[in-house]
Amino acid sequence: MLLSVKNLHVKYGNIEALHGISFDVEEGEIVTLIGANGAGKSTTLHTITRLPPPDGPRVTQGDILFKGQSILHTPPHKIVSDLHITLAPEGRRIFGNLTVLENLTLATYARKDRDRIHGDLQRVFELFPRLEERSKQRSESLSGGEQQMLAVGRALMSGSRFLLLDEPSMGLAPLLMFEKFRTLKRLNEEGLSILLIEQNARIALKFAHRGYVLDTGEIVAQGTSEQLANDPDVKKAYLGG
Ligand SMILES: Nc1ncnc2c1ncn2[C@@H]1O[C@H](COP(=O)(O)OP(=O)(O)OP(=O)(O)O)[C@@H](O)[C@H]1O
Ligand SMILES: [Mg+2]
Numbered sequence: 408m409l410l411s412v413k414n415l416h417v418k419y420g421n422i423e424a425l426h427g428i429s430f431d432v433e434e435g436e437i438v439t440l441i442g443a444n445g446a447g448k449s450t451t452l453h454t455i456t457r458l459p460p461p462d463g464p465r466v467t468q469g470d471i472l473f474k475g476q477s478i479l480h481t482p483p484h485k486i487v488s489d490l491h492i493t494l495a496p497e498g499r500r501i502f503g504n505l506t507v508l509e510n511l512t513l514a515t516y517a518r519k520d521r522d523r524i525h526g527d528l529q530r531v532f533e534l535f536p537r538l539e540e541r542s543k544q545r546s547e548s549l550s551g552g553e554q555q556m557l558a559v560g561r562a563l564m565s566g567s568r569f570l571l572l573d574e575p576s577m578g579l580a581p582l583l584m585f586e587k588f589r590t591l592k593r594l595n596e597e598g599l600s601i602l603l604i605e606q607n608a609r610i611a612l613k614f615a616h617r618g619y620v621l622d623t624g625e626i627v628a629q630g631t632s633e634q635l636a637n638d639p640d641v642k643k644a645y646l647g648g
Contacts, residue, residue, distance in 0.1 A: 408475070409434045409569060409600050410455070415469035417447075417454050424450045424464060426624040432569075432602050437595050439603040439611040439632070441645060442621035448604040451621070452571045455602075456494045457483040488517035493567035495558040495575075503547030507538055510546050510557060514564040523566070531560040534590050552583045559591070569600045576607045588614050608645035612636045620645070 410432040417425040425447050432438045442448050454464045455471055455478075470477050473490055486492050502510055511531060515524050532539035535556045541549065546557060555575065562570055575591070576584045588610065595601055605611035612618060612632040620628040620641060628641055635641050642648060 408432070409436075409473070410602065411470075411472040411475075412451070412455075413470045413472065415451075415454065415471065416467045417450055417464045418467050419450075419462070419464055423467070424624055425454070427469065428621065428624070428626050429469075430619045430626060430629070432600060435595070435598060435600055436617065437592075437601040437603060437615040439605055439615035439618040440621050441605055441608040441611050441618060441635075443606070443645075445623070446621040447624045448606075448621055449573055452494055452573055452602070452604055455571060456486055456492065457481075484517060487565055487567075488519070491566050491568040492571065493562040493565050493569070494571045494573065495562040501546055501554060501557060501561070503545065505546055506543050507546055507549070507557060508542040511538075511542075511560055511564045514561040515566070518566045520566060524564070527564055527566070531563050534563075534593070535560055551578045552580070552587075555579065555587070559587075563594070568598070570594075570602070572601060572603045574605060574607075575603070576605060576610055584610070608641070609647075612646075 408431050412428060412430050414427045414429055415425055416423060416427050440448055440451060450464050454466060457463065466479055471479055478486065478490065511528060518524065537553055538556055538560055541553065546554065549557060575587060579587065591601065592614065603611055603615055612635055615632050617631050618635050619626050628635060628638060
């Protein structure tokens, strides 16, 4: 198993946000966690990557295993550099006053496989031609959708083999959103494993192999995307009937 979350309890201060959730992701899979506002989706991702650190979520019980080893005490930078797990978009990690190319290059700082960097940059430009066209442009002048592409591009440049996506559909016009999901699907077919967090259950269940439904800090349903999409309760609560 690539990722195994086991009976995870997480608190912010004294308030428990995750009440013992369990789920897993196999190598090569796309797994989605769907749920309404405040369900605990971002909390789950931030607990795995330990970002953002200062007053972030605190694990009080349970475990997170990556390839069978607990990563609860792995320093956040090692999660990126050694385990190749990346969270996107990480708005805070895009440097607005740097160019697109500078942002992509900066993402490679912790990589040990330096010889693969050039090929990965070609790959990012092939996947997102718009980033190549704008490579010399300051990142803050990109549109919201282009900034999201840059966030995924940065994740790939960091050498990530496991991508955690927080609401990649947010703020994107339908055309750009479908294009982005197609790109991500291609990356998955090439071996990238993906944990996708989405409020948009309809697109998440089209894209993912399997999913879990998170409701106020608890997993209330799970199954293949097809099973979930046909589940009457899921339909009613998340798919508009
Ligand atoms: N830094 C924080 N301090 C205290 N409580 C927090 C913090 N971040 C999140 N919470 C609370 O934890 C719960 C889960 O929030 P979380 O951001 O994980 O939800 P979400 O499922 O990602 O929602 P959304 O779809 O709106 O992004 C919410 O009740 C939220 O108010
Ligand atoms: Mg969120």
